[in-house]
Structure formats: structure tokens, C-alpha cells
Amino acid sequence: MHTDWSLFFGSFHPLIVHIPIGILLFAALLGGVARYKRNRVLQSAISIALFTGSLGAALAAVSGYFLSAGGGYDVDTLFWHKWTGIAAAVLGFVAWWIRRNKKRDIVFLKTGLSVWLLSLCILFIIVGGHYGGTMTHGENYLTAHMPAFLRSVFHVTPRAQPQPLPAQLDSVRVFAHIIQPILSAKCVGCHNPGKEQGDLALNSPEAIMKGGKSGNTLVPGDITKSELVYRVSLDPDNTKFMPPNNRTPLTSMEAGLLKWWVASGADFTKNIAESKVDEKTKYVLAFYLGFDEENDKKIILPEAAPADPNVVKQLREMKLVVRTLTAQSNLLDISFVMMRQSSPQQKRAALQLLLSVKEQVYRLDVSNCMLTGEEIKMIADLPNLNKLELQKNDLTDESLDPLKALQQLTSLNLGQNDITAKSIAVFQQMTALQKINLWQTRFTEEDVRQLQDTMKGIVVVSGE
Ligand code: HEC
Numbered sequence: 001m002h003t004d005w006s007l008f009f010g011s012f013h014p015l016i017v018h019i020p021i022g023i024l025l026f027a028a029l030l031g032g033v034a035r036y037k038r039n040r041v042l043q044s045a046i047s048i049a050l051f052t053g054s055l056g057a058a059l060a061a062v063s064g065y066f067l068s069a070g071g072g073y074d075v076d077t078l079f080w081h082k083w084t085g086i087a088a089a090v091l092g093f094v095a096w097w098i099r100r101n102k103k104r105d106i107v108f109l110k111t112g113l114s115v116w117l118l119s120l121c122i123l124f125i126i127v128g129g130h131y132g133g134t135m136t137h138g139e140n141y142l143t144a145h146m147p148a149f150l151r152s153v154f155h156v157t158p159r160a161q162p163q164p165l166p167a168q169l170d171s172v173r174v175f176a177h178i179i180q181p182i183l184s185a186k187c188v189g190c191h192n193p194g195k196e197q198g199d200l201a202l203n204s205p206e207a208i209m210k211g212g213k214s215g216n217t218l219v220p221g222d223i224t225k226s227e228l229v230y231r232v233s234l235d236p237d238n239t240k241f242m243p244p245n246n247r248t249p250l251t252s253m254e255a256g257l258l259k260w261w262v263a264s265g266a267d268f269t270k271n272i273a274e275s276k277v278d279e280k281t282k283y284v285l286a287f288y289l290g291f292d293e294e295n296d297k298k299i300i301l302p303e304a305a306p307a308d309p310n311v312v313k314q315l316r317e318m319k320l321v322v323r324t325l326t327a328q329s330n331l332l333d334i335s336f337v338m339m340r341q342s343s344p345q346q347k348r349a350a351l352q353l354l355l356s357v358k359e360q361v362y363r364l365d366v367s368n369c370m371l372t373g374e375e376i377k378m379i380a381d382l383p384n385l386n387k388l389e390l391q392k393n394d395l396t397d398e399s400l401d402p403l404k405a406l407q408q409l410t411s412l413n414l415g416q417n418d419i420t421a422k423s424i425a426v427f428q429q430m431t432a433l434q435k436i437n438l439w440q441t442r443f444t445e446e447d448v449r450q451l452q453d454t455m456k457g458i459v460v461v462s463g464e
Contacts, residue, residue, distance in 0.1 A: 010066030017064065017085075017132070020056030021125055023049050024092055028118055047099055050118070054092030061085050074245050077131050084128030091121035139189045169282070169291045170273035175205065178289070179261050182254045183208075186243055205268040220266035229262050253288055283461055302384055302408075304330045307357040315357075318350045331362035331384070336369050344370070351378040358382050365389040367413070373399035380405045391415035391437065397422040404429035415439035415461075421447035428454060435459040 027049035034042050064085060068078055095117035133141055143151070165177055172178070183202045189195075191202040191212075200212025211217030212227070219225040231242035232255050243249060250258065264276050272285060285291075307330060315322050319342070321335040334354065339347060347369060354361060361382045366375070371393040379388065380402035388409055395417040403409075404426050412433060414423075420442045427433060438448065439461055448462050 006066040007070055010063055010068070010070060013060060013063040013067040014136075016056065017060040020053045020060055020089075020092075021129070023053035023056060024088075024118070024121060024125065027053055028122055031115060031118065047096060050092060050096035050099065054089055054096055057085070057089035057092055061089050074135065077135050081128055081131035081135060084124045084131065088121045088124040088128060091117050091124065095121065165289060169286055169289070171271050172285070172289060173269070173271050174261055174275055175268045175270075178257055178285070182250065182258065186248060186250060186254075189247075190243070218262065218266055221263065223259050223263050226262050229259050232258060253284065256284070257288065279459060280461070283459065301325065301329050301331055301362075304360050304384065306330045307332060307360040311353060311357050315350065315353055318346070318353070320350055320354075325362055330360055332357065332360045333363040334361055335365040336367075337365065340368050347371070348375060348378070351375055354378075355381055359384060361385060363387040366393070368392040370394055373402075376400065377402045379403070382406070384408050387411040389413045391417065391439075393417055395419060397426075400426050406430055408432050411435045413437040414441060417441055419443070421450060424451050424454060427451065427458075433458065435461070437461040 027046055030042060030046045030049060034046060061082075064082065068082065095114045098117070099114045130142075143154075146154075166172060183191075187202045190197040191200045193201050193203065193207070196212075198212045198214075200217060201207035201210075208218055208228075214227045216225050217227045223229045231240060232250050234241040236249060241249075260281060267275070272282070277285070312322055312332075315334070319338040321337060323333040323335075325331040325333050336347065336350070339350060342350075354364075355378065358381060362384055364379065364382065364385060364387070366379070367389045368391070369375075371390070372395075376390075376395070376399050379385070383406075385406050386408055388403075388406070388411070391413045392415070395414065397419050400414075400419065400423050403412075407430065409430055410432050412427075412430070412435070415437045416439065418441070419438075421444075424447075427436060433455070434457070436451070436458060437460075441462075443451075443462055445462075448460050451460060452458060
């Protein structure tokens with residue numbers, strides 16, 4: 001049953017399934033109107049709607065069956081979704097069939113019965129739809145954004161609210177701001193006091209420390225013994241992999257952060273400043289949390305007049321990606337990602353045009369563009385440039401020299417260029433510089449240390 005065709009048809013299930021819902025609800029609406037308005041046309045419209053709606057429901061059921069053959073769904077939820085769906089289709093047909101039989105003497109009984117069947121059918125659609133929602137959007141999808149007053153009416157326990165991030169990266173609490181939100185999003189649905197799968201709840205520090213049936217759920221400082229790390233590091237096909245049943249797994253970054261947290265002692269209260277964090281991890285953390293490179297969320301952007309819309313239009317026509325930095329600011333974020341294959345002349349023309357909005361260019365990504373010293377000279381003419389991505393070009397120490405004019409530049413990516421410690425002299429003249437990426441350049445560890453000595457506080461990303 002796993003042929004391409006059946007799975008292909010199955011993949012239309014989410015589309016097909018919504019059509020009969022609309023038609024059957026419409027049939028019910030017409031049925032309601034018909035109680036007040038005796039009209040033959042209306043009666044036949046009801047029959048048509050009932051028939052097509054039920055036919056659609058049957059198609060939805062078949063496509064759903066094919067889709068489910070692909071596997072990966074929670075067995076119980078699938079069971080109820082499937083059978084409520086089939087029941088809705090059957091009830092719809094029966095309701096139609098009874099109406100169709102027009103023997104006068106029992107017609108009243110029949111319409112009455114048909115109304116009941118249709119009502120039941122719609123009830124099944126609602127219940128089945130809810131299970132469908134659960135399968136695609138996860139448990140608690142209905143209550144996730146429920147306003148507080150409704151929560152109290154329905155006695156829904158509030159989700160652990162994600163705590164707002166502090167303005168400084170250093171003040172971010174590792175467990176409360178990073179680890180707990182990961183567990184809440186991807187694990188707590190099955191590991192909570194109401195549903196302790198594997199005898200394990202992951203909703204609070206106490207519950208995590210208490211652990212589950214294995215007895216070594218969390219072994220602070222030891223990632224090889226901690227079941228918590230082991231289960232998310234397995235191959236996703238492994239039956240012990242967490243989360244199971246094709247639930248959205250942790251991203252590699254999330255898994256990495258969980259590992260790092262356990263390895264560094266699984267502390268529940270420390271912030272980043274208090275934890276052992278090397279520069280690389282800090283970079284990952286800043287990236288993961290969406291902090292600006294300066295590790296300060298409250299950056300004050302320079303003022304700039306709006307860029308000439310004609311120039312922006314032309315730039316876009318040249319296939320540059322042009323974005324304004326924020327809704328309030330006129331500063332531009334420019335990327336050459338779509339122009340990488342263009343000819344050197346075209347790239348140079350684009351840079352030339354960029355110079356006519358030079359006040360506005362705040363970020364520029366020209367990575368992987370085969371740029372040489374000529375283009376670097378043009379880029380060095382962008383006075384407000386704050387962030388520059390130059391990785392993977394054909395740059396040498398000499399070609400970098402013009403960049404020293406960039407006095408507003410805070411972040412410079414020079415990875416995968418053939419540059420050496422000689423460039424330090426250029427970096428030193430860029431007074432605003434806070435972060436340099438030198439990944440896969442000819443900088444040795446010794447060179448990096450020298451750079452950090454000469455430029456105090458600079459963040460350097462390096463390595464093979
Ligand atoms: C769909 C439900 C579900 C989700 C989501 C889920 N788990 Fe589980 N988990 C289970 C079940 C069922 C068991 C028990 C069976 C087993 O041990 O494999 C279990 C067992 C475990 C255990 C073993 C308990 C012990 O003895 O220490 C750990 C650890 C675990 N889960 C971690 C996680 C983590 C971490 C996540 C989130 C990334 C997660 N689980 C998400 C269902 C789930």
C-alpha cells in the first residue's frame with residue numbers, strides 16, 4: 001500500500017477533508033431554513049448537498065487512509081480521527097438515503113430521523129476535526145493561546161510562560177531562558193504531571209531532577225550517562241529516540257545546547273555570565289537567542305533619509321536582495337546572494353549603483369562572489385556600513401587595506417579567504433569593530449591570540 005500513487009493521493013487529504021465539512025454544514029443550514037420555508041427547490045438542494053458532502057467525506061476518508069499508511073502518527077489519536085471521520089461519511093450517506101425515499105406516510109419520521117443523523121454527522125466532524133488538529137498541530141493546540149479569563153473558566157493550567165529575555169546576553173538564565181523553553185516546546189506534551197510517559201515529567205527543575213524510570217535521566221556533568229541527552233542523540237529511526245512518533249525533533253542547535261547544559265553541570269539558576277562559556281558557545285548562544293553581535297538588544301540605529309526609490313528598484317532589478325533593516329528605519333540590508341553567478345562586470349555595476357544610496361547601506365552580504373581588491377575599494381566607500389559579509393572571496397591581506405575607512409563597521413566576516421596575521425594592522429584601524437570571523441583563513445591560534453591582545457574585547461570566530 002506504500003506505492004507512490006497512494007501516498008501521493010494521501011497527501012491531498014488535508015485539502016480534500018475541508019470540502020465536505022463546508023458542504024455538510026451548508027446542508028444543515030439549508031435544513032434549518034427549510035423548517036420555516038416549505039420549498040421544493042430547497043428540499044432538493046438539501047439532498048444534493050447531503051450527497052456531495054458525504055461523497056466528499058468518503059473521498060477524504062480514503063485519502064486519509066492512504067496518508068496514514070505513511071506512518072508517523074500517534075496511534076490513539078489516529079484511531080479516533082479515522083473512525084469519527086468514517087462515521088461522519090456513513091451518517092451523511094444514510095441521512096441522504098432516507099430523505100430520498102419519499103413515501104408520503106412516513107415522510108415526517110424520515111425528515112426527523114435525517115435531521116438527527118445529520119446533526120450526529122456534524123458532531124463527528126467536530127470531534128474528528130479536533131483529533132486531526134491534534135495530529136498536525138500537537139496536543140494543547142487549542143489552549144496554547146487561550147486568554148487568561150477563558151483558562152480560568154475551563155480550568156486550563158497555564159503553560160509555563162516563556163520569560164522575556166533580558167537586554168544583555170550575559171544576564172540570560174541558561175535554564176529558564178534556553179533549556180526550559182526547548183523542553184516545553186518539544187517534550188512536556190508527553191512528560192508532564194498529567195501524562196508522565198516513562199514515569200518522567202520535564203516541566204520543572206524538581207521533576208527533571210527526580211527523573212524517570214531509568215534512574216539516570218539527568219547526571220549533571222556527564223552526557224554519556226544522562227538518558228536525557230542519550231535519547232535525543234540517537235538516530236531518529238531508533239525506537240528510543242525522543243521525541244517519538246515523528247514529533248518535531250530538537251534542532252541540532254537545540255540538542256547541542258541541551259548537551260552543553262548537562263555537560264557544564266546542569267545548573268538551574270545560573271546566567272550566562274556565571275556559567276563556563278567559551279567564545280564559540282557564546283557566539284552560538286547569541287545566534288540562537290537572536291541577540292545582536294554586540295550582545296546588546298537595544299542598539300541605536302543611525303538616522304538616515306529614505307533611499308531613492310528608483311535606485312532601490314534598479315538594484316532589485318539587478319537581482320540584489322534589498323531589505324530595510326526595520327520598519328522604522330531607512331537603513332538597508334543588501335545581499336548579493338542572487339548575484340553570485342553574475343559576471344564580474346555586473347557585480348561591479350551593482351556595487352557602483354549601491355554607492356548612490358551609500359548613506360543607507362547598513363548591512364552588506366557579498367559572500368561567495370569572487371570579489372577582488374577592485375570591488376573592496378568600492379565597498380570601503382560605504383560610510384555607514386555596520387556589518388559586512390565577505391567570506392569566500394579571493395581576498396588577500398593587501399586587498400583588505402581600503403576597509404580601514406569603514407569606521408562604523410562592527411562585524412566583519414572574512415572566513416575562507418587567504419588572509420594572514422598581516423591583516424591585523426587593518427583591523428586595528430577600524431575603530432568600531434567588535435567581531436571578526438576568521439574561520440578557515442590562514443590565522444593560527446597564535447595569530448588569533450595576538451589579535452585579541454592588540455584589540456581588547458574583540459570577539460573572534462576561528463578554526464579549521
Ligand atoms: C509523543 C510523546 C513523547 C514526547 C513528545 C517525548 N517523549 Fe520522552 N518518552 C515518551 C514515552 C512513551 C517514553 C517511555 C518509553 C521509552 O522509554 O522509550 C518516554 C521516555 C523518555 C525518557 C526515558 C525516561 C527515563 O527513564 O529517564 C526520556 C529521558 C525522555 N523520554 C526524554 C524526552 C525528551 C528530552 C523529549 C523532548 C525532546 C521527549 N522525551 C519527548 C514519550 C514522549
